[in-house]
Amino acid sequence: MKPQTNFDLVLFGATGDLAMRKLLPALYQAHAAGLLHPQGRILGVSRSKFSREEFLAKVGRDSKIHIKNIEDAAWAQFEQRIDYLSLDVGEAADFSALADKVNQRPDTDAVVVYLSTAPKFFAPACEKLAAAGLNAPKVRIVLEKPLGTDLASCRKINEDVAAYFQENQIYRIDHYLGKEGLQNLLPLRFGNSLFEPLWNKDYIQSVQITIAETLGVEERGEFYDITGALRDMVQNHIVQMLCFTAMERPKSLAADDVRDEKLKVIQSLKPLNDIDKQAIRGQYAPSAGLNGYAQEHKVPVDSRTETYVAIKAEIDNPRWAGVPFYLRTGKRLAGRTAEIVLNFKPQPDDGKLYAAVPNRIVISLQPQETVRVRLAVKAVGSDRTVPAEMVLDLAQAAAGRRAEAYELLLREVIDGRLNLFNRRDELEAAWAWLTPVLEHWAASPVPPHLYPAGSHGVEAARAMLAENGDLWLEEQD
Numbered sequence: 001m002k003p004q005t006n007f008d009l010v011l012f013g014a015t016g017d018l019a020m021r022k023l024l025p026a027l028y029q030a031h032a033a034g035l036l037h038p039q040g041r042i043l044g045v046s047r048s049k050f051s052r053e054e055f056l057a058k059v060g061r062d063s064k065i066h067i068k069n070i071e072d073a074a075w076a077q078f079e080q081r082i083d084y085l086s087l088d089v090g091e092a093a094d095f096s097a098l099a100d101k102v103n104q105r106p107d108t109d110a111v112v113v114y115l116s117t118a119p120k121f122f123a124p125a126c127e128k129l130a131a132a133g134l135n136a137p138k139v140r141i142v143l144e145k146p147l148g149t150d151l152a153s154c155r156k157i158n159e160d161v162a163a164y165f166q167e168n169q170i171y172r173i174d175h176y177l178g179k180e181g182l183q184n185l186l187p188l189r190f191g192n193s194l195f196e197p198l199w200n201k202d203y204i205q206s207v208q209i210t211i212a213e214t215l216g217v218e219e220r221g222e223f224y225d226i227t228g229a230l231r232d233m234v235q236n237h238i239v240q241m242l243c244f245t246a247m248e249r250p251k252s253l254a255a256d257d258v259r260d261e262k263l264k265v266i267q268s269l270k271p272l273n274d275i276d277k278q279a280i281r282g283q284y285a286p287s288a289g290l291n292g293y294a295q296e297h298k299v300p301v302d303s304r305t306e307t308y309v310a311i312k313a314e315i316d317n318p319r320w321a322g323v324p325f326y327l328r329t330g331k332r333l334a335g336r337t338a339e340i341v342l343n344f345k346p347q348p349d350d351g352k353l354y355a356a357v358p359n360r361i362v363i364s365l366q367p368q369e370t371v372r373v374r375l376a377v378k379a380v381g382s383d384r385t386v387p388a389e390m391v392l393d394l395a396q397a398a399a400g401r402r403a404e405a406y407e408l409l410l411r412e413v414i415d416g417r418l419n420l421f422n423r424r425d426e427l428e429a430a431w432a433w434l435t436p437v438l439e440h441w442a443a444s445p446v447p448p449h450l451y452p453a454g455s456h457g458v459e460a461a462r463a464m465l466a467e468n469g470d471l472w473l474e475e476q477d
């Protein structure tokens with residue numbers, strides 16, 4: 001189908017790292033695949049006093065290198081879409097110039113304003129956009145993370161933006177929602193009759209959600225040290241993975257029906273009352289020739305910032321009562337994965353007929369998108385059973401061009417679909433659940449546990465599962 005939405009995309013922070021590495025490459029890919037309206041225009045905006053040509057030269061230098069399979073003819077056409085305006089968020093007059101540019105094309109269907117800038121600019125940018133008349137219903141505002149650093153700061157951002165834009169004009173980015181593997185959870189659960197009857201406390205022993213990285217903080221020590229793993233990964237990506245895993249069947253696939261069900265999951269999370277036992281923080285220590293976190297560039301040697309978190313969560317509703325949800329993320333771990341593991345209870349006959357091989361479903365979002373189901377099968381020449389895995393490779397199962405998360409999200413905004421973006425109440429509920437952990441850690445005299453760089457993480461997190469008789473996936477057979 002031909003792209004329907006004739007758009008202007010106003011990209012604030014157009015000279016920045018995110019724009020160059022991710023957003024402009026994503027827009028090029030959409031363009032090259034014929035998925036942008038032929039008249040759609042990209043208007044780069046930032047402080048630098050570039051002419052259009054100078055900006056294009058920068059894009060050619062800094063962004064093109066991040067694009068695979070570039071075609072010269074397609075790139076030349078892509079450049080035709082791009083314009084540039086020097087604008088300082090502090091200067092009201094610059095917004096009048098922006099409005100003049102946008103109003104040159106009154107027939108557009110959508111004006112997407114992407115704020116790829118530090119969050120401190122969200123409020124002044126929204127205020128001045130509105131003052132320049134750039135908050136009409138066809139204007140959509142995209143907010144990059146981080147959306148706050150705790151509940152109070154998240155609320156403040158939301159209130160500031162809500163003063164000028166309706167909730168259905170606001171697109172809060174969590175790029176995990178752009179991943180096919182995560183989106184696939186809903187059809188897997190609600191489009192098949194096979195799994196849903198078992199997807200509850202009667203059959204499931206425990207759930208694990210992991211995002212593990214092999215990289216350390218690299219050159220981002222300064223940013224990371226004031227952020228930490230909980231803010232960087234848990235409050236957003238892991239909570240979203242939890243929502244898709246645990247939510248009830250939505251009334252429809254309309255954005256608010258799905259978001260209502262996600263919100264109910266977050267609101268049903270039991271408060272973390274015994275934080276030292278339920279939320280374990282760690283920091284990587286030097287090992288096997290790798291730096292420890294405290295030795296990284298621009299990290300204070302006495303930093304207490306967590307590079308690892310493991311949380312034992314519980315959802316207080318009839319479907320999940322009593323089922324532990326173990327959530328963890330960390331840097332400098334043994335492998336790079338993002339996965340959801342459902343561990344099933346053993347057979348009710350307690351192994352009388354066959355030795356227990358508990359079933360397990362592992363849904364991987366990266367590095368591959370797969371669903372793996374662990375089953376018992378008969379050993380050859382014997383009545384014994386042995387474990388085996390049934391593997392569904394989603395890239396093979398559903399053939400077709402797979403877009404990077406940012407490309408998909410940008411196309412969704414242009415087309416005005418809110419499904420893959422967080423609503424205000426979801427984010428605030430997630431912060432309400434996790435802010436006490438941050439406050440507890442800030443006040444605690446106990447430093448994070450150390451774990452060797454390149455390992456599977458903190459020993460205390462292993463012990464937290466062992467108390468329940470559970471094991472992390474890498475320790476299971």
Ligand code: NAP
Binds near residue numbers: 087116119
């Ligand atoms: P960055 O490289 O520091 O770029 C900042 C951008 O903001 C530049 O284009 C800069 O323009 C512009 N800017 C600064 N002050 C301005 C002002 N007063 N008026 C108008 N524009 C101004 O930052 P980034 O890494 O691209 O990140 C942007 C946002 O995305 C941040 O909130 C970051 O946390 C978030 N984010 C980044 C990444 C990433 O991978 N980089 C990933 C996820 C989220 P000039 O250069 O012309 O001054």
